[in-house]
Amino acid sequence: MEYVIEMLNITKDFPGIRANDNVTLQLKKGEIHALLGENGAGKSTLMSILFGLYQANSGVIKVRGEKVEINSPNDANALHIGMVHQHFKLVHNFTIAENIVLGKEDTKHGFLKMDEAIDKIQKLSDQFKFNINPNNIISDITVGMQQRVEILKMLYRDAEIMIFDEPTAVLTPQEIEELMSIMKELVKEGKSIILITHKLKEIKAVADRCSVLRKGKYIGTVDVKTTSVEQMAEMMVGRKVLFNVKKDDIEIGNGVLKVQNLDIHSKEGKHVIKDVSFDVKAGEILCVAGIEGNGQTQLVEAITGLNPHYSGKIFIHDKEITHSSIRNRTLSGIGHIPEDRHKHGLILEYSLAENMILQSYFDEEFQTHGFLKFDAISNHTNDLINRFDIRSGRGEKTIVRSMSGGNQQKAIVAREFDRNPDLMIAVQPTRGLDVGAIEYIHNQLVKLRDQNKAILLVSLELDEVMSVSDRIVVMYEGELVADVDPKKVTENELGLYMSGSKRGDMK
Ligand SMILES: Nc1ncnc2c1ncn2[C@@H]1O[C@H](COP(=O)(O)OP(=O)(O)OP(=O)(O)O)[C@@H](O)[C@H]1O
Ligand SMILES: [Mg+2]
Secondary structure, eight states, X not given: OOEEEEEEEEEEEETTEEEEEEEEEEEETTOEEEEEEOTTSXXXXXXXXXXXXXXXXXXXXXXXXXXXXXXXXXXXXXXXXXXXXXXXXXXXXXXXXXXXXXXXXXXXXXXXXXXXXXXXXXXXXXXXXOOOOTTSBGGGSOHHHHHHHHHHHHHHTTOSEEEEESTTTTSOHHHHHHHHHHHHHHXXXXXEEEEEOSOHXXXXXXXXXXXXXXXXXXXXXXXXXXXXXXXXXXXXXXXXXXXXXXXXXXXXXXXXXXXXXXXXXXXXXXXXXXEXXXXXXXXEEEEEEOOTXXXXXXXXXXXXXXXXXXXXXXXXXXXXXXXXXXXXXXXXXXXXXXSOIIIXXXXXXXXXXXXXXXXXXXXXXXXETTEEOHHHHHHHHHHHHHHHTOOOSSGGGXXXXXSOHHHXXXXXXXXXXXXXXXXXXXXXXXXXXXXXXXXHHHHHHHHHHHXXXXXXXXXSXXXXXXXXXXXXXXXXXXXXXXXXXXXXXXXXXXXXXXXXXXXXXXX
């Protein structure tokens, strides 16, 4: 039997949208099979059907040649199918071991056989060089480690078929490398893997074959070795994608954001930002580069007012905002695309329209005498949906939680760009987006800069840092350790600054 999984003619409808339209996916034993498609193309839906979270309206699933019904994740587990979700599903105050056995607790005389479980987990961890301690608490470990817990959860349940939904979107470059070798190790052990990712480089690096979806439809399956990145991108979006950002030199203006001697201690007393000073000028895209966890998050929290506990001064133009509320900072002309779109970007239970006016519902445009103007809000949202190509089932009325991850991100980007801020703080703005959407957002950032606005871009992606920014500062352990010109610096040199092996001059 060549195929371990066959999904044949799968169709799935949600209110207002056909998420999968007669889709076919065939997974060979021992292969890494990439699933590629634009935001909202139906990838997560298809995999949720295979994992028993959704039922298809029609179509057939065969596992090792046998036709099966998968009505719940328990059915999927019984068929040795496991899944690591786009947003992890771990209990944060439980230990690693407790999370892994959850739902599959073996007992003896009514008592949990925890010691045996811990033993088995440790063995699996050693076998795949995961380097975890089963007794650690989830909230104390890094995102990369949390992902390993999710993988261990699958191994603990003897999964033979493993689904990874955008596993690298939340990882650092180093962790991505490690995950790639883990995947190769897993297929060597005879596992079969379905990998969803927007990063074509990763597909090139690990996948054997790649199936492409576009707007819910199956486009085709290609052999990765003989297919170029450009060809895959074109299959996916239906047109050629430019991988380089087009940018002309423009005159740099006055400072828009000024940060002076910013110093922050975390709640635990750690010195997380150490006397940081810098400007972002009109007509400039300044990128803060660095490895995750070197103070970028705290820096942005201070400037946006999410955390007011710091010393030092912050100015927008010449107005001091050091002690201003978040709302007043927003009104002073700060736009913010936050790092965590679920925590700080959106209210998931609200509709798309409601989310589009979170910072402006009190504007005359949207209310009179305390009453919302629903027609105006609706028109405004539909305008953003069209301009930014936000795809969902029910348009402005869609509850944001049901939108695909990438389209949630596009909604935030639309709202923040539309406010036309003097300073745009964009933190990982293209995380989870397809190549077409990334191209679009990069062009929007450049357009904003060409209108003499200032952009503070925080990014972990070296490709993005190098192609979009006009100037790069590198953050390492809470300090700015270099200030460089992207046209002159090499990726290698940036890597040295980022890892703390080298220090440059601060201008
Ligand atoms: N539970 C749901 N209720 C209603 N609509 C849904 C639900 N889940 C998904 N959809 C819709 O189905 C379509 C496909 O979504 P899906 O999450 O499968 O996309 P995706 O290919 O994984 O995209 P992304 O790359 O952005 O994660 C989207 O338009 C989405 O709005
Ligand atoms: Mg998805």
